[in-house]
Amino acid sequence: MYTQGLLEAPPKAASAVEDSERMAHFQARIDAEEKIEPKDWMPEAYRQTLIRQISQHAHSEIVGMLPEGHWISRAPSLLRKSILIAKVQDEGGHGAYLYSAAETLGIARSELIEQLLSGRAKYSSIFNYPTPTWADVAAIGWLVDGAAIMNQVPLCRCSYGPYARAMVRVCKEESFHQRQGYHAMLSLARGTPAQQRMAQDALNRWWWPALMMFGPPDTASQHTALSVRWKIKRFTNDELRQKFVDFTVPQAQFLGLTVPDAQLHQDEDGHYQTGPLDWSEFNAVLKGNGPCNAERIAERREAHAAGAWVREAAIAHAAKRAARAVA
Amino acid sequence: MRPSVPRVQSLKVYGAIAMTLPQDWALYEVFVRAKRGLDHKHVGSLHAADAAMAIEHARDLYTRRQEGVSLWVVKSADIVASAPEDAAAFFDPAEDKIYRHPTFYDIPKDVETL
Numbered sequence: 001m002y003t004q005g006l007l008e009a010p011p012k013a014a015s016a017v018e019d020s021e022r023m024a025h026f027q028a029r030i031d032a033e034e035k036i037e038p039k040d041w042m043p044e045a046y047r048q049t050l051i052r053q054i055s056q057h058a059h060s061e062i063v064g065m066l067p068e069g070h071w072i073s074r075a076p077s078l079l080r081k082s083i084l085i086a087k088v089q090d091e092g093g094h095g096a097y098l099y100s101a102a103e104t105l106g107i108a109r110s111e112l113i114e115q116l117l118s119g120r121a122k123y124s125s126i127f128n129y130p131t132p133t134w135a136d137v138a139a140i141g142w143l144v145d146g147a148a149i150m151n152q153v154p155l156c157r158c159s160y161g162p163y164a165r166a167m168v169r170v171c172k173e174e175s176f177h178q179r180q181g182y183h184a185m186l187s188l189a190r191g192t193p194a195q196q197r198m199a200q201d202a203l204n205r206w207w208w209p210a211l212m213m214f215g216p217p218d219t220a221s222q223h224t225a226l227s228v229r230w231k232i233k234r235f236t237n238d239e240l241r242q243k244f245v246d247f248t249v250p251q252a253q254f255l256g257l258t259v260p261d262a263q264l265h266q267d268e269d270g271h272y273q274t275g276p277l278d279w280s281e282f283n284a285v286l287k288g289n290g291p292c293n294a295e296r297i298a299e300r301r302e303a304h305a306a307g308a309w310v311r312e313a314a315i316a317h318a319a320k321r322a323a324r325a326v327a
Numbered sequence: 328m329r330p331s332v333p334r335v336q337s338l339k340v341y342g343a344i345a346m347t348l349p350q351d352w353a354l355y356e357v358f359v360r361a362k363r364g365l366d367h368k369h370v371g372s373l374h375a376a377d378a379a380m381a382i383e384h385a386r387d388l389y390t391r392r393q394e395g396v397s398l399w400v401v402k403s404a405d406i407v408a409s410a411p412e413d414a415a416a417f418f419d420p421a422e423d424k425i426y427r428h429p430t431f432y433d434i435p436k437d438v439e440t441l
């Protein structure tokens with residue numbers, strides 16, 4: 001999902017060096033559905049897995065502001081513009097909640113930001129696709145935030161307390177994101193033939209990337225087992241993907257739009273079965289060869305550089321205020 | 328006495344763009360009172376250059392939907408916490424003092440108002 005890059009750097013297996021007694025106590029606590037809190041003893045692999053997952057999630061929220069942010073000045077009405085500003089601001093907030101959660105594991109914020117800006121860190125492949133029309137903003141809210149919710153609701157029960165609490169906050173806000181997206185999509189679907197074409201075109205472009213947000217198929221996922229045992233992950237990629245498809249296909253039908261999958265059909269149990277996903281595309285985007293990978297990171301770096309004087313001024317101002325208070 | 332000014336780290340170069348990476352601003356813990364009559368509750372943390380900025384950031388980060396009527400921010404470094412590894416020894420003395428609970432006392436049913 002927002003942490004697909006985990007794939008490429010599987011955590012070291014729980015090391016045998018680790019104190020087996022403390023390990024047993026740790027696992028017993030997790031099995032009893034008790035939370036692990038920042039100062040508790042934890043296996044190093046648990047800590048590293050969480051730092052990677054939470055920071056990749058945070059980076060995704062931050063980079064996720066870019067494709068939609070481009071439309072703030074071009075939103076079709078003042079109301080849509082206000083909504084989009086609020087949504088993009090929320091995503092920045094999600095990034096901040098998550099960086100805070102990651103920091104409780106002993107990594108500095110500046111280090112996390114450096115990882116993103118240097119291009120070493122991964123973020124969700126979905127944000128490397130372009131947003132050429134207003135319908136893309138609608139489709140992102142509906143599909144991308146919709147897929148995010150599917151993944152994030154179980155994370156509210158993650159074994160690591162600060163991550164779980166951050167996700168509760170995030171999930172409360174995501175529902176607005178998805179509903180405003182669907183609402184915007186509905187306006188287009190009920191609009192002129194040109195608007196309907198625009199909506200269909202956006203669905204055509206976002207459908208498959210949205211399905212790939214859940215990560216590779218279970219058969220190819222390397223470390224699901226450990227994450228499941230540690231209750232970082234509660235459902236497999238395929239389980240969540242299936243749930244998303246089952247929820248979303250009827251929503252598309254209601255819009256009068258066609259899901260771009262000739263093989264899509266409902267099985268006897270009522271589940272929708274999709275055609276095969278093109279994982280070579282997913283891997284290419286994840287490796288940095290998506291349509292917008294370079295652009296996104298360049299833009300983040302530029303924003304960071306352009307904000308340097310603000311950060312410096314804030315420090316100078318704080319120092320001046322403190323000096324005045326002392327005088 | 329001059330207050331200490333956070334240092335700015337040396338220039339880092341990413342491709343053609345040079346930028347400063349300031350050391351992190353101080354970490355503050357944020358507490359929100361959801362409405363009058365309730366306690367302030369810990370909601371998370373944030374970085375800020377000083378306390379005034381921490382309050383403003385806390386408003387933007389934790390009360391975008393009227394989640395609070397009052398905010399506290401405390402420098403994380405100023406919080407003193409009990410040690411989790413000592414939790415058992417530290418809290419266990421209360422374990423065997425069951426007489427501190429009202430349910431310890433068997434009172435005849437006839438005493439209706441107790």
Ligand SMILES: [Fe+2]
Binds near residue numbers: 061091094174
């Ligand atoms: Fe988000």
Ligand SMILES: [Fe+2]
Binds near residue numbers: 091145148174177
């Ligand atoms: Fe969102």
